[in-house]
Amino acid sequence: MRILIQKFGGTSMATEQTRTDVMNKILEAKKKYEGVVVVVSAIGRLGAPYATDSLLHLVNHKHTNLSPREVDLLMSVGETISSLIMANTLLDQGHKACALTGGGAGIMTDSHFNHAEVTHIHTKPLMTLLREDTIPIVAGFQGVNVDRHVTTLGRGGSDTTAVLLGEALEAEAVEIFTDVDGIMTADPRICKSAKIINTISYNEVFQMAGSGAKVIHPRAVEVARRAGIPLIIKNTFSEAEGTSIMRHIGPTNKKTVDEQIITSIAHISDRVQFSIFGQIDDEKFFTDLAKENVSIDIINIFPDRKVFTIEEHCKNKVIHLLEAFGAEYSLIEGCCKVTVIGERMTGVPGVMAKILRCLSKASVEILQTADSLSTIACLIREKDLEIAVEALHEEFMVSEYVSK
Numbered sequence: 499m500r501i502l503i504q505k506f507g508g509t510s511m512a513t514e515q516t517r518t519d520v521m522n523k524i525l526e527a528k529k530k531y532e533g534v535v536v537v538v539s540a541i542g543r544l545g546a547p548y549a550t551d552s553l554l555h556l557v558n559h560k561h562t563n564l565s566p567r568e569v570d571l572l573m574s575v576g577e578t579i580s581s582l583i584m585a586n587t588l589l590d591q592g593h594k595a596c597a598l599t600g601g602g603a604g605i606m607t608d609s610h611f612n613h614a615e616v617t618h619i620h621t622k623p624l625m626t627l628l629r630e631d632t633i634p635i636v637a638g639f640q641g642v643n644v645d646r647h648v649t650t651l652g653r654g655g656s657d658t659t660a661v662l663l664g665e666a667l668e669a670e671a672v673e674i675f676t677d678v679d680g681i682m683t684a685d686p687r688i689c690k691s692a693k694i695i696n697t698i699s700y701n702e703v704f705q706m707a708g709s710g711a712k713v714i715h716p717r718a719v720e721v722a723r724r725a726g727i728p729l730i731i732k733n734t735f736s737e738a739e740g741t742s743i744m745r746h747i748g749p750t751n752k753k754t755v756d757e758q759i760i761t762s763i764a765h766i767s768d769r770v771q772f773s774i775f776g777q778i779d780d781e782k783f784f785t786d787l788a789k790e791n792v793s794i795d796i797i798n799i800f801p802d803r804k805v806f807t808i809e810e811h812c813k814n815k816v817i818h819l820l821e822a823f824g825a826e827y828s829l830i831e832g833c834c835k836v837t838v839i840g841e842r843m844t845g846v847p848g849v850m851a852k853i854l855r856c857l858s859k860a861s862v863e864i865l866q867t868a869d870s871l872s873t874i875a876c877l878i879r880e881k882d883l884e885i886a887v888e889a890l891h892e893e894f895m896v897s898e899y900v901s902k
C-alpha cells in the first residue's frame with residue numbers, strides 16, 4: 499500500500515479555519531496515496547488552553563508534586579484533544595476518520611517518562627483502519643510503556659512520532675506541516691532576509707535542529723536518516739513546495755542557496771558561561787556535574803582555567819557544586835549561541851576568519867567558540883543575537899547567493 503504520513507504542528511491546529519486548511523491538505527494527499535496517516539500536535543502555543551505549555555502551567559510544573567508519570571499523563575492530553583477535534587472536522591464533512599492516542603496507534607515506549615524512547619510499533623491498528631479507507635488521526639508526542647502508562651517523547655516529539663510511523667508503515671514520505679514555507683537559512687522570526695532552502699541533507703538539518711533551529715526535532719531527522727525516508731517540511735497555509743531533506747544533494751551547474759559552503763545559521767538562547775580559575779579535582783567535578791544531569795555545551799580547558807557553557811536552568815546546580823569544591827570562578831549570564839552550518843565547509847580555509855571579521859565589524863564580542871566538521875558555533879551575549887545573525891546571514895547567505 500502506498501502510504502504518506504502528514505504531521506501538523508500546533509499552529510496548524512489552532513482555529514476552525516486553520517483546521518479546514520489542514521483538512522484540505524489531507525484530502526489532497528488522499529487523491530495521490532492509498533493510505534494517509536495524520537499525526538497532530540497540541541492546539542496552539544502557550545496561552546492557548548490545551549497547548550502543552552498551558553497544561554504544564556496549570557500545575558506550576560517546575561515545583562509540582564506530580565510524579566513524572568503524572569506529568570506525562572497531563573501533557574499527553576493536549577495531543578489527544580487535538581486528534582479528536584481533527585477527526586471531528588473530517589467526520590463533519592463526511593470523511594472517514596478515526597482519532598487514536600499514541601498507545602491506541604500501537605506506539606510502545608520504554609519507561610523514561612518525559613523523554614521516552616519508542617521501542618516498538620504494532621502496525622495492526624493503523625493498517626486495519628487504512629484498509630477500511632479510514633484516515634487515522636494519531637495524537638503525536640506520546641506512547642505507552644509495558645505497564646500501559648502514557649509516556650511522552652520529549653518536547654517537540656510529534657515530529658518524531660510522524661517519522662517513526664513512517665518507518666514502521668514503510669511510508670513513501672513524511673510531510674511535516676508548519677507555519678513557514680520550509681526550512682530557511684535562519685529563523686525568520688529574527689532574520690528578515692532568511693530564504694527558503696529547497697533541498698538539504700539530513701546531516702545539515704540534524705546540525706541545525708541540534709543547534710536550536712526549532713523547525714524540526716533532531717530525533718525525527720535522525721530516524722528519517724536511519725530509515726532513508728524522504729522528509730518534507732511544508733506550510734499548511736500556502737502551496738509552496740517546501741524543503742526536501744535527503745541523503746545527498748547532487749551537484750548542479752548554478753551556485754544557489756542550496757549549494758553554498760554555509761547553508762544556514764541557527765541560534766539557541768538561555769546559556770550561561772562559567773570560568774574556573776586555578777586547580778580543582780577536574781575529573782571529580784565534571785563527573786559530579788554529569789551525575790547532577792547537567793550537560794555541558796561548549797568546553798575549553800587551559801592549563802590555568804576551564805571555560806564551559808551550560809543551559810540557564812542548570813545554573814544553580816553548577817554554582818552549588820562550585821561552592822562545594824571551593825572553586826574560584828566567574829560567570830556570564832544572558833548568553834546565546836549562534837551556529838554557522840554547512841557540510842561543504844570541511845577543509846575549506848578561512849570560514850572562521852570570515853566569522854571573526856564579520857562579528858567584529860558588527861561590534862559583537864565572541865565569548866567562546868566550538869567547531870565540528872560541519873559547524874562553527876560562537877557564544878555571544880543575548881543582546882547581540884539579532885545583529886549577529888543578520889550580519890552572518892548577510893556575509894554568508896546574501897552576498898554569496900546567486901538567485902535561481
Ligand code: ADP
Nearest residue numbers: 507508509676680681682684685687711712713
Ligand atoms: P509547529 O508548531 O508547526 O511544530 P514550530 O514552532 O515547532 O512549529 O516550528 C516552526 C517555527 O520554527 C517557525 O515558526 C520558525 O520561527 C522556527 N524556525 C527556527 N529556525 C527556523 C529555520 N531555520 N527555518 C524555518 N523555521 C525556523
Ligand code: ASP
Nearest residue numbers: 539550639653654655656
Ligand atoms: N506539544 C508538544 C510540545 O509542545 C509536542 C509537539 O508539539 O511536537 O512539545
Ligand code: MG
Nearest residue numbers: 507654712713
Ligand atoms: Mg515543532
